[in-house]
Amino acid sequence: MTDPIIxxxxxxxxxxxxxxxxxxxxxxxxxxVDGCSFEINRSETLALVGESGCGKSTLGxxxxxxxxxxxxxxxxxxxxxxxxxxxxxxxMRRHLQMIFQDPxxxxxxxxxxxxxxxxxxxxxxxxxSGRQRRxxxxxLMTQVGLSPSFMDRHPRQFSGGQRQRIGIARAxxxxxxxxxxxxxxxxxxxxxxxxIINLMQDLQKQKGFSFLFIAHDLAVVRHIADRVAVMYLxxxxxxxxxxQIYGMPQHPYTQALLSAAPExxxxxxxxxxxxxxxxPSPKRVPSGCSxxxxxxxxxxxxxxxxxxxxxxxxxxxxxxHFAKPFPIPRPTSSxxxxx
Amino acid sequence: MTVPLLKVDNLAVEFGPKANPIRVxxxxxxxxxxxxxxxxxxxxxxxxxxxxxxxLRLISEPPGRxxxxxxxxxxxxxxxxxxxxxxxxxxxxxxxxxxxxMSSLNPVMTIGDQIGEAIKLHEAMTGEERRARxxxxxxxxxxxxxxxxxxxxxHQFSGGMRQRVMIAMALACNPKxxxxxxxxxxxxxxxxxxxxxxxxxLRRTLNTAVLLISHDLGVIAxxxxxxxxxxxxxxxxxxDIxSIFRTPQHPYTRGLLQSxxxxxxxxxxxYQIPGSVPLAGSVKKGCPFYERCSLRIEKxxxxxxxMFSFGPDQRAACxxxxxxxxxxxxxxxxx
Amino acid sequence: xxxxxEHSELPSPSLAPEPRALSRLGYxxxxxxxxxxxxxxxxIFVFVAVFAPLLAPYDPLxxxxxxxxxxxxxxxxxxxxxxxRDVLSRMIYGxxxxxxxxxxxxxxxxxxxxxxxxxxxxxxxxxxxxxSRLIDLLLAFPELLLAIMIAAVLGGGFWNVIAVITVxxxxxxxxxxRASTLAVKQEPYVxxxxxxxxxTPVIIFRHVIPNIAAPIxxxxxxxxxxxxxxxxxxxxLGIGTQPPNPSxxxxxxxxxxxxxxxxxxxxxxxxxxxxxxLSFNLLGDAVRDVLDPEISE
Numbered sequence: 001m002t003d004p005i006i007x008x009x010x011x012x013x014x015x016x017x018x019x020x021x022x023x024x025x026x027x028x029x030x031x032x033v034d035g036c037s038f039e040i041n042r043s044e045t046l047a048l049v050g051e052s053g054c055g056k057s058t059l060g061x062x063x064x065x066x067x068x069x070x071x072x073x074x075x076x077x078x079x080x081x082x083x084x085x086x087x088x089x090x091x092m093r094r095h096l097q098m099i100f101q102d103p104x105x106x107x108x109x110x111x112x113x114x115x116x117x118x119x120x121x122x123x124x125x126x127x128x129s130g131r132q133r134r135x136x137x138x139x140l141m142t143q144v145g146l147s148p149s150f151m152d153r154h155p156r157q158f159s160g161g162q163r164q165r166i167g168i169a170r171a172x173x174x175x176x177x178x179x180x181x182x183x184x185x186x187x188x189x190x191x192x193x194x195x196i197i198n199l200m201q202d203l204q205k206q207k208g209f210s211f212l213f214i215a216h217d218l219a220v221v222r223h224i225a226d227r228v229a230v231m232y233l234x235x236x237x238x239x240x241x242x243x244q245i246y247g248m249p250q251h252p253y254t255q256a257l258l259s260a261a262p263e264x265x266x267x268x269x270x271x272x273x274x275x276x277x278x279x280p281s282p283k284r285v286p287s288g289c290s291x292x293x294x295x296x297x298x299x300x301x302x303x304x305x306x307x308x309x310x311x312x313x314x315x316x317x318x319x320x321h322f323a324k325p326f327p328i329p330r331p332t333s334s335x336x337x338x339x
Numbered sequence: 340m341t342v343p344l345l346k347v348d349n350l351a352v353e354f355g356p357k358a359n360p361i362r363v364x365x366x367x368x369x370x371x372x373x374x375x376x377x378x379x380x381x382x383x384x385x386x387x388x389x390x391x392x393x394x395l396r397l398i399s400e401p402p403g404r405x406x407x408x409x410x411x412x413x414x415x416x417x418x419x420x421x422x423x424x425x426x427x428x429x430x431x432x433x434x435x436x437x438x439x440x441m442s443s444l445n446p447v448m449t450i451g452d453q454i455g456e457a458i459k460l461h462e463a464m465t466g467e468e469r470r471a472r473x474x475x476x477x478x479x480x481x482x483x484x485x486x487x488x489x490x491x492x493x494h495q496f497s498g499g500m501r502q503r504v505m506i507a508m509a510l511a512c513n514p515k516x517x518x519x520x521x522x523x524x525x526x527x528x529x530x531x532x533x534x535x536x537x538x539x540x541l542r543r544t545l546n547t548a549v550l551l552i553s554h555d556l557g558v559i560a561x562x563x564x565x566x567x568x569x570x571x572x573x574x575x576x577x578x579d580i581x582s583i584f585r586t587p588q589h590p591y592t593r594g595l596l597q598s599x600x601x602x603x604x605x606x607x608x609x610y611q612i613p614g615s616v617p618l619a620g621s622v623k624k625g626c627p628f629y630e631r632c633s634l635r636i637e638k639x640x641x642x643x644x645x646m647f648s649f650g651p652d653q654r655a656a657c658x659x660x661x662x663x664x665x666x667x668x669x670x671x672x673x674x
Numbered sequence: 675x676x677x678x679x680e681h682s683e684l685p686s687p688s689l690a691p692e693p694r695a696l697s698r699l700g701y702x703x704x705x706x707x708x709x710x711x712x713x714x715x716x717x718i719f720v721f722v723a724v725f726a727p728l729l730a731p732y733d734p735l736x737x738x739x740x741x742x743x744x745x746x747x748x749x750x751x752x753x754x755x756x757x758x759r760d761v762l763s764r765m766i767y768g769x770x771x772x773x774x775x776x777x778x779x780x781x782x783x784x785x786x787x788x789x790x791x792x793x794x795x796x797x798x799x800x801x802x803x804x805x806s807r808l809i810d811l812l813l814a815f816p817e818l819l820l821a822i823m824i825a826a827v828l829g830g831g832f833w834n835v836i837a838v839i840t841v842x843x844x845x846x847x848x849x850x851x852r853a854s855t856l857a858v859k860q861e862p863y864v865x866x867x868x869x870x871x872x873x874t875p876v877i878i879f880r881h882v883i884p885n886i887a888a889p890i891x892x893x894x895x896x897x898x899x900x901x902x903x904x905x906x907x908x909x910x911l912g913i914g915t916q917p918p919n920p921s922x923x924x925x926x927x928x929x930x931x932x933x934x935x936x937x938x939x940x941x942x943x944x945x946x947x948x949x950x951x952l953s954f955n956l957l958g959d960a961v962r963d964v965l966d967p968e969i970s971e
Contacts (some may be wrong), residue, residue: 018603060638066869080637093871106862112883121871135529143574159615160383170870189382190554191618194598194609201608217528219600223609246602260532262557274536275529278497294529 004213005040005178005210008064011036012071013159030282032235033057040178045204045211047242049257050231051279056214057101059231061181070243075110076178085318094124097176098258101183103163107155113149113166117141120174130202143324144199161192165199172203180212182262185220197224202285211290222246227315230254233282233290236309240316242311250312250323253291289320343370343415344548345394345433345516350408352389352398354620359501360406360619364389365572367408369565373515374540376549378563378580380595382616387552391518394550395429396422411449412516422475436502438521443505444493449479451489454508457529461512476507478546481537500528503537510545520552534646538636557601568592571617571627574646578653588655588664591628626656634659687838712956719950722766730763734920743932748770752942753926757918761939764920765946771921772950775905779839780897784890787847788841788883794848795855796878808850809845817842817900818907825913835914839901850893854886861885888962895958899951920948 013033032055040046048296050056061067063074065081074081081092097120097135100106114137118127138148144165151164164184171179181200185193201224215221221228222242229239229252235251238251249255252273259272275294280286286293292302301321309317312327348493348597350367353360364386371377381387392398394410396417410417412432420428429435434464437443454473457482458464464472470489472522480503481656493501502522509517519538535558542549551562559566559580564582568576568591576589587593614631626632646654647661655661706708722729728843732750738758744752752761792804812820821838828834858864867877902922908914908922917924922943927937 051529053347064869066865089869090873093869096869098869099865100862100866102862106866108863108867108881108885111880119867119872123871123873145558161615167866170866191382191598191612192615194600194611195613197600198609198611214531215417217600219602222600222602222604223606256529258602260528262531262535262555263601264560264584264596264601266555266560266584272532274532278499278530279527 005042006040007075008036008038008063008072009075010072011059011061011062011069011074013067015056031234031285032282033062033069033203033286034328036231036234036236037072038229038236038278040210040212040240041203041211042177043208044226045213045224047213047215047228048231049218049221049227049228050099051216051257053205053233053279053282054231055234055282056231057182058218060098060182060212060214064093064098066098086201089145094120095177097171097174098180099164099167099171099184099221103160103167103334104155104187104318106167109155112152112154113137113141113158116155116166117169117173123169124174126174136173137169143203144169145170145195159192160188161195164185164188164196168196168200168203172207172209175207176209178210178212180214181218182214186216193220196337198332200224203229203288205285212278217261218246230257232284233280235290235319237291237320238318239309239318240313240318244313244316248325250316250318250324250325251291252295252297254318256296291320343411344373344375344413345371346409346411347390347394347548348411350390350393350405350410350446351406352386352393353406354403361418362406363394363403363620365573367569367572367574369567369574369577370567371516371548371550374542374546374548375565376551376563377565377567378551378553378559379567379569380553380559381569382554383629384571384616384618385569391435391550394431394518395435396437408541427461428485430457430509432513432514433510433516433518434512435518435520435556436505436509436522438524444501446493447492448661449492450496450504454504454511457508457511472506472511474487474563476511477504479510479541480504480507481533482507493639497530499526499533506534506537506541508543510547513545514547516550517550518550518552521554522551523524523558524553531558538562556584556596570597571622572620573627573643574656575628576653576655577646579653580652582650586649586653587629588649588660589657590618590632590634590652590660592655594631594633597666612613626658688738697962703787706960709960712953712960715949716859716957719769719953723769726766726770730760730766731933732760733794734759734767735759735765735918743935745936746938752938753936756931759847759918761921761925761929763926765922765942768915768920768922768925768943769917769946771915772905772947773798773903775836775839776865776898776902776954779836779901780843780894782836782840783843783897784847784894787844787853788886788890790844791848791851791853792855792882792886794876795852796859796874796882802852805848809848812841812845813849818904821904821908822911825908829913831916835905835908837902838908839904842904843897843901846897847890847893850889851886852960853884854889858882859883892958892962895961896955899954899958902954903947903951907941 010034012035015030015032047054048059058067062069069082076092076096079092081089084092114134115135115301117140118133121127121133121136127136127296134151137151141148141151146162146165149165155166158166184200185196188196197220213221225242227239227241229236231237234252236248238245238254245254246258249258256273256275265308273296277294280293288304288306289302291300295302299322307319307321309319312318312323348368350364351362352364353362355361356408367390371379379387379390389398393405393452398405405418417428451473454476455469458469458472472537473489474485475516480568482488482500483501496504498668503545538549543546549562551559553559563580563645565579566577567574568583568589570591574589574593576583584596587596594610594612598612600609612631617630624643625641625642628640629635632639636659644656644661645655649656649664691716716899736759741754743756744750744754750760750762752765754760776971790805794802820842823836824841825834857888864877864881869880905914905921906923909921910927912921912927925943926940927945933940
């Protein structure tokens with residue numbers, strides 16, 4: 001029944017573990033990603049959510065092998081990507097594309113829009129003539145809502161939202177089957193974010209690619225995700241279908257994240273779980289459950305034994321010894337905004 | 340009728356050469372009462388940060404300059420004060436915290452010295468008293484073991500802790516007004532929750548008025564009592580917090596509220612405002628929102644709407660919604 | 675397609691016009707008197723070098739026992755040297771050597787240095803360490819000393835001098851190229867190119883080199899001046915342009931023998947070197963202002 005396009009098995013990445021002469025070898029190691037396993041189904045959108053430094057961007061790059069893993073395996077349609085030779089990996093990139101966070105930095109400043117969008121087409125020899133290339137670029141620009149007449153302009157002349165559209169056009173140019181989007185809207189103005197989220201949602205429906213959508217904000221992915229994974233200090237602490245994660249989160253960190261975001265509603269001030277302290281440095285991940293230093297429901301065992309991800313409801317997994325449903329209180333339809 | 344603590348009246352700020360200036364803030368007016376909390380919400384280029392910087396006259400001249408308006412603090416027009424008087428106001432009467440807790444602290448000075456310096460500038464105290472005051476401030480903002488952290492340097496603190504230190508520094512001299520420019524934007528959600536909570540607590544204990552600048556309507560809803568919505572350098576709507584969120588009258592406010600993703604709604608699609616945010620000063624005539632507005636009529640293109648009143652506590656600059664409200668009122672009167 | 679209409683951006687009439695690099699260069703050149711002056715000097719310099727045979731009143735190599743060590747006169751504006759050769763003509767012909775050296779060596783050095791620097795910066799690791807140490811080694815020697823050393827081994831002569839100056843300049847270019855490459859490599863658009871599937875050599879030529887070109891070009895214009903100065907120094911020391919061929923450096927050297935009889939050859943050649951070197955430095959600054967996006971935007 002399930003048809004995973006991406007399978008991730010015990011994936012890990014430790015930075016600074018290479019050759020080093022210093023004695024403080026252990027202390028320098030940063031475990032950015034640690035023992036992550038999950039699957040992404042065909043045409044599914046998995047949202048990966050977590051605070052800064054939780055390793056979500058690293059995980060996204062590991063899947064596309066923009067950085068090499070130090071442990072575990074990634075499979076794309078039964079091909080193991082993690083040990084593929086560089087040349088074969090490059091061929092695989094036709095199916096695996098990425099949309100970047102920074103719409104200002106991710107477009108080469110000295111190249112025209114047409115050159116940027118056509119680059120993947122050229123790499124994989126998908127266009128034969130200059131005319132065909134321009135036609136294809138014009139078509140792609142129309143699909144992302146840009147006027148093809150701007151084809152020969154340079155990125156600096158466009159606004160953030162327009163640049164992100166260009167980045168999306170580049171990613172869908174080769175018709176990939178899997179796209180990683182790393183915080184694609186967090187650098188954009190509020191009124192433009194919705195445009196880009198809707199655009200990506202529609203393109204995904206239309207083209208059927210699978211999607212890993214990385215964000216730091218649970219609200220942003222609510223409309224686009226099928227399933228949500230929550231990361232804390234390099235580990236996935238909860239993963240499950242959207243409805244359950246938003247309605248019945250089981251891990252105390254997910255619950256805190258959901259309640260911490262200030263809602264644009266003056267009648268719901270200050271009703272939130274406030275976590276103590278800061279996120280610990282990934283150089284010194286706490287023993288046992290890495291969340292136990294801030295957890296409101298911790299007990300003695302949490303500092304000793306690391307809880308595994310276990311099924312707490314159909315399709316929903318949480319890594320907590322004391323996982324229990326925690327319905328997020330929601331007033332009935334507070335939406336009174338006239339159209 | 341009470342005199343407001345801060346009254347900004349018809350403020351305009353220009354940048355660039357005098358011959359061809361770019362007006363990044365135009366005709367901005369609002370008031371803050373003592374102990375009140377006002378939020379300015381807007382996107383990039385809306386002029387919200389420039390407005391806040393103008394209050395303390397922190398705009399670098401050139402290229403910027405305040406070309407018109409009054410900024411009255413306790414009845415005194417700050418724009419008419421001699422420049423040499425401003426440092427007395429800054430820090431003592433009006434304090435400011437910025438978005439970047441990283442770069443707003445001097446990396447080679449201890450936390451204790453930096454807060455102490457702020458106090459030393461404005462209040463005569465012995466070293467002992469000052470030290471006690473610094474510890475008290477650090478405890479107030481929730482730094483654990485404040486006496487022990489006095490001699491720590493900024494890099495030894497995390498982002499959230501640094502923002503707390505910034506707040507402690509800003510509040511050290513008991514200012515009457517705290518201007519906070521995107522104070523939580525650089526912080527993680529769980530840390531933001533802590534800082535917002537702290538701001539609530541401080542407002543209750545110290546009764547400091549707050550002017551909060553943010554692009555995040557959630558943060559604004561959490562902290563403020565009144566909201567000023569800015570777009571392309573102009574105030575497009577101003578109201579008490581409930582009216583803004585319940586009965587927004589400007590099409591931009593409405594669009595903005597509908598387009599933000601929320602945790603609690605099950606819409607399949609987000610509402611979207613078409614187009615992009617105009618560059619500051621690029622709209623020369625008519626309503627700045629005209630290009631993107633779904634309600635626009637021909638009049639909007641040529642004539643900038645004034646602020647119309649919608650009820651006692653709400654004003655918005657829109658020709659269309661004003662006439663609709665007008666019509667509704669007449670209808671009600673007839674019945 | 676239904677999607678496209680709904681997602682359309684508004685037509686943006688306010689899209690900023692494309693600024694032209696050339697018109698900006700022109701503006702930069704003529705908006706400041708000093709750069710305009712520098713530009714004029716360089717134009718005259720190139721003109722003189724190209725049309726030397728037409729401009730020089732005498733053959734620069736023709737000796738005459740009758741006219742040894744003359745002071746400036748209507749016939750010989752800058753006087754004559756110890757072999758009775760016209761100093762002005764030698765200077766005019768000497769400008770050719772200066773121009774050729776001044777252009778060829780920095781260009782060659784820029785090419786070699788960029789290749790080394792980009793390779794070191796992009797690939798990093800052991801390659802970077804080897805190249806960087808090599809560069810440090812070369813940088814440890816003052817360029818003139820290095821040039822003298824190499825010239826002592828290889829001997830004088832046109833190509834040897836070019837090789838000498840090039841080697842002396844490579845480390846500077848390599849350093850700048852390496853540092854810029856390290857910065858550009860961190861840019862998201864390089865990662866984006868990798869993610870798209872672009873091959874490494876293409877990434878280097880298409881995405882790295884165009885974005886590090888600005889500092890290299892600036893360095894090149896600045897070092898045209900250094901190359902002219904270095905060639906003069908080497909010729910002065912007798913290991914540059916070999917007599918009887920004229921060059922500004924050996925005009926000064928020849929002039930030294932008769933410094934108190936007639937200082938004019940030294941003054942003339944020295945003035946020419948100063949003017950040209952200064953002008954290229956000023957032009958280099960102007961080029962930097964145009965190419966540096968921080969300043970120009």
